[in-house]
Amino acid sequence: MIGRPMSYWSAARRVLDLSLGQMLWSRRTIFMALVVGGPVILAIIVRVLEMIGMPALRVNGQRVGGIGVFGVMIWMLFLRFIVPVLGVFYGTALMADEVEDKTLTYLFTRPIAHGAVLLGKYLAYVVCTSLVVLPSVMLVYFLLVQFSDVAATFGQLLTDLGLLGLGLAVYGAVFAFVGAFFKRPLIIGLVFAFGWEQVAMVLPGYMKRFTIAYYLQALVPHAMPTEGVVSILQGLFRDAPSAPTAIAWLATYVAIFLYLATRTVDRREYVLEQ
Amino acid sequence: MSTKTRYFVVAAVAFLAVGLTTGLVASYMGLTVRVFSRAAGPDELQYVPANAAVVAYANVRDVMNSEFRQRFRQMEPDSHARDEFQEKTGINIEQDIESVVAAVMPRAEGSTSWSPEGGMIVVARGTQPFRQAQLEALALEHGGKVEEYKTKRLLTQSNESNPQHAMAVAFLDADLVAVGSYDAVKQAIDTSGGGASVASNTELMKQINEFDNSNAWAVGRFDAIAHEARLPNEIQARVPAIQWFSAAGHINGGVSGIVKAEARDEEAANNLRDVVRGFLGLARMQAGSRPELKAMVDSLQLGGDGKTVSIAFAVPAEVLDVLESMHKQHAAEK
Numbered sequence: 001m002i003g004r005p006m007s008y009w010s011a012a013r014r015v016l017d018l019s020l021g022q023m024l025w026s027r028r029t030i031f032m033a034l035v036v037g038g039p040v041i042l043a044i045i046v047r048v049l050e051m052i053g054m055p056a057l058r059v060n061g062q063r064v065g066g067i068g069v070f071g072v073m074i075w076m077l078f079l080r081f082i083v084p085v086l087g088v089f090y091g092t093a094l095m096a097d098e099v100e101d102k103t104l105t106y107l108f109t110r111p112i113a114h115g116a117v118l119l120g121k122y123l124a125y126v127v128c129t130s131l132v133v134l135p136s137v138m139l140v141y142f143l144l145v146q147f148s149d150v151a152a153t154f155g156q157l158l159t160d161l162g163l164l165g166l167g168l169a170v171y172g173a174v175f176a177f178v179g180a181f182f183k184r185p186l187i188i189g190l191v192f193a194f195g196w197e198q199v200a201m202v203l204p205g206y207m208k209r210f211t212i213a214y215y216l217q218a219l220v221p222h223a224m225p226t227e228g229v230v231s232i233l234q235g236l237f238r239d240a241p242s243a244p245t246a247i248a249w250l251a252t253y254v255a256i257f258l259y260l261a262t263r264t265v266d267r268r269e270y271v272l273e274q
Numbered sequence: 275m276s277t278k279t280r281y282f283v284v285a286a287v288a289f290l291a292v293g294l295t296t297g298l299v300a301s302y303m304g305l306t307v308r309v310f311s312r313a314a315g316p317d318e319l320q321y322v323p324a325n326a327a328v329v330a331y332a333n334v335r336d337v338m339n340s341e342f343r344q345r346f347r348q349m350e351p352d353s354h355a356r357d358e359f360q361e362k363t364g365i366n367i368e369q370d371i372e373s374v375v376a377a378v379m380p381r382a383e384g385s386t387s388w389s390p391e392g393g394m395i396v397v398a399r400g401t402q403p404f405r406q407a408q409l410e411a412l413a414l415e416h417g418g419k420v421e422e423y424k425t426k427r428l429l430t431q432s433n434e435s436n437p438q439h440a441m442a443v444a445f446l447d448a449d450l451v452a453v454g455s456y457d458a459v460k461q462a463i464d465t466s467g468g469g470a471s472v473a474s475n476t477e478l479m480k481q482i483n484e485f486d487n488s489n490a491w492a493v494g495r496f497d498a499i500a501h502e503a504r505l506p507n508e509i510q511a512r513v514p515a516i517q518w519f520s521a522a523g524h525i526n527g528g529v530s531g532i533v534k535a536e537a538r539d540e541e542a543a544n545n546l547r548d549v550v551r552g553f554l555g556l557a558r559m560q561a562g563s564r565p566e567l568k569a570m571v572d573s574l575q576l577g578g579d580g581k582t583v584s585i586a587f588a589v590p591a592e593v594l595d596v597l598e599s600m601h602k603q604h605a606a607e608k
Contacts, residue, residue: 127283
């Protein structure tokens with residue numbers, strides 16, 4: 001007896017349920033734990049140094065307060081490295097892993113739309129990475145920022161959590177499409193995140209508008225660090241869009257790339273190597 | 275979803291929820307939780323009223339024991355007055371005072387004039403208990419009175435020509451005294467007994483919180499000082515709109531420190547930065563022909579961003595060598 005095909009959303013939810021556990025307890029999560037554990041360890045070191053009376057960061061002889069160090073970590077570690085790298089590694093693997101493990105057949109022989117498989121896996125990625133990255137950001141915040149400063153800076157933490165969640169969603173959607181469309185998605189993903197985005201952001205003109213970083217960086221509530229050549233060049237040619245514009249463009253990116261990714265999966269015929 | 279996954283999801287969500295709730299409660303109720311973090315500044319700030327215009331602190335022991343002080347001790351003027359003070363009060367300022375907190379209060383509401391003696395308080399912590407009996411006897415001998423205010427002993431000295439300038443000394447603890455105007459000392463006792471202390475002044479405490487490793491500092495509202503300084507209108511109009519100023523220093527072998535000003539807005543800060551940059555350029559030009567000052571002028575660093583303008587400086591030991599030799603030369607010429 002053949003059962004009634006599931007609705008698109010019910011199918012996506014089932015796949016999310018199934019994929020979340022697989023993603024959380026995979027080898028890739030060890031990599032993610034190492035990546036997000038780095039800032040936590042750094043924050044512990046900074047906290048210990050502060051407790052023994054040695055300020056960890058000084059600029060022009062001035063001690064940089066906890067929220068300043070936190071801002072630098074959000075810029076340098078989370079926004080410029082962790083979020084894109086997780087997007088690349090998880091996003092490009094959403095379909096590629098199933099193809100490589102030759103388990104795609106089991107999903108595609110179910111009476112569900114192929115696109116729902118990708119959507120469910122994408123949602124599992126967003127939940128999985130958000131549940132690891134966001135608590136780590138919160139831990140770093142409470143380690144670095146004095147409790148007496150929480151009232152004044154908590155709004156910045158909320159903005160950071162929101163923009164990092166949005167960043168994971170956008171990079172995930174873009175690389176889900178890359179993973180579904182291209183044969184060597186990881187290389188293309190790395191070139192996009194750490195090649196194209198970095199170059200376009202320091203170029204004068206409108207090229208930076210074709211990056212995700214341009215819109216994400218417009219939402220950051222902390223001053224951009226001025227250390228390093230990249231930061232100095234970015235500072236020179238920086239023209240940030242308004243927050244509503246940036247959010248609208250990021251949401252558009254998610255919608256467009258998720259649509260393209262599910263459409264690609266729906267139409268593409270995957271040939272599993274024997 | 276397996277049980278293991280469910281536990282992870284619940285734990286992560288719970289962690290986020292606890293953090294968000296804590297932050298939200300702190301934001302909306304203005305909590306200053308001291309369970310996990312020590313409040314900035316010395317404990318004596320609990321005696322300084324919340325509306326203090328200027329607050330200053332010095333770790334007297336650190337400064338007195340510093341190499342800098344030992345080096346320049348011989349250059350100090352006659353110590354006769356200091357010896358006389360010690361003889362009468364039993365207090366050796368160099369050895370018996372641990373730290374000092376001073377506060378300048380703003381002009382009282384409705385008052386047309388202000389004077390330092392009418393609105394200033396100094397809270398001094400001793401390295402050992404003060405000789406209360408000796409000090410009381412000395413006060414009585416000089417026409418002072420002894421009274422009690424909220425269980426604290428007060429030595430008072432009235433001022434007949436201006437009652438507002440009556441002075442008082444309060445024994446807050448065995449090793450803690452407050453000296454200042456009669457009203458200010460009483461206000462300090464009220465403050466420590468549950469009144470709003472400067473620790474609840476978040477703007478001022480934010481400035482104090484930034485001092486690190488400094489054994490002397492001062493912070494204050496610029497408008498209160500500029501107003502009382504009675505600067506000519508032409509000068510007041512040209513001073514960029516500064517809200518807060520602060521200075522902090524560390525004295526040991528040399529002297530290093532930072533002077534900061536927080537302007538009302540970024541434009542005012544940029545104007546102030548331009549003025550300071552101009553002065554620094556002038557100083558560097560002057561120092562070019564005077565090598566003994568070059569190291570000090572070179573150490574001046576203009577910094578700060580947004581509304582803050584700062585100048586960090588360091589007087590290295592080499593500059594002190596030069597100053598010392600100049601003093602010796604000057605003394606020999608005499």
